[in-house]
Amino acid sequence: MAEFVRFEAEPEGTTGIDVIRLERPPMNALNRQVQEELRAAAHQATDSDARAVVVYGGEKVFAAGADIKEMADMSYPDMVVRAGALSSAFDAVARVPKPVIAAISGYALGGGCELALACDFRIIAEDAKLGQPEIKLGVIPGAGGTQRLARLVGPARAKDIIFTGRFVASDEALAIGLVDRVVPAGEVYTAAIEYAKQFAEGPAQALRAAKNAIDAGLGMDLASGLGLESQLFAGLFATEDRRIGMEAFVAKQPPKFIGR
DSSP states (O other): OOSSSSEEEOOTOOEEEEEEEEOTTTTTTTTHHHHHHHHHHHHHHSSSSSEEEEEESSSOOOOOBHHHHHHHTTHHHHHHHHHHHHHHHHHHTTTSSEEEEEEEEEEEETTTHHHHHHSSSSEEEOOOOEEEEGGGTTOOOSSSSHHHHHHHHHHHHHHHHHOOOEEEHHHHHHHHSSSSSSOOTTHHHHHHHHHHHHTTTTTTTHHHHHHHHHHHHSSOOOHHHHHHHHHHHHHHGSSHHHHHHHHHHHHHOOOOOOOO
């Protein structure tokens, strides 16, 4: 059983929504064990029948970064092995084939910010802060920060945040597109669940295809991306949900998708 990352399959009141909880007090520091438990939780979320996932660090903090005490004595050969594993653990979250929402309270710094960036949406408390302060330790973000942040907010803003290592308050994060919604402190988890509910009864295969088309397409030229989109679009005509959705539209009734 995992010690620091808990996977909750559709907890009470969240039909169609799974929750991944970080539980390593006081700051949810992302050591090697948390990294591997997070990877395992992402695989559970991938295999689950739920159609959306919320990643939550608790009321006080999302995750304040990597466990620096664990890293301080690592050599270059040590980190060559560790860096790839850390990045791939967060990539496992990014590859969950359904909408993933980060519910952020307190701080999402360093690896915590990178974990939030691996999610599809970010809902943040109004008093929370994000940042990539690795530069102040003499290193750079190593689990997707330089890549996902630049794609999300643009290279100039990403360089400002990474080069300075400064913290980004919720109002600025919303203005630059780093987060998607700001809510009062104490309401982050509820707001994330409410946001996820719009996907909980949605067409699972179409959601999977849309996420795949967008994420994979970002790494392609336009012609290749359009080709991928056409292939995925056509493939959905083999699903039950496509039939249900179109028949409901013609009948002027709300669709009742079954996820197949």
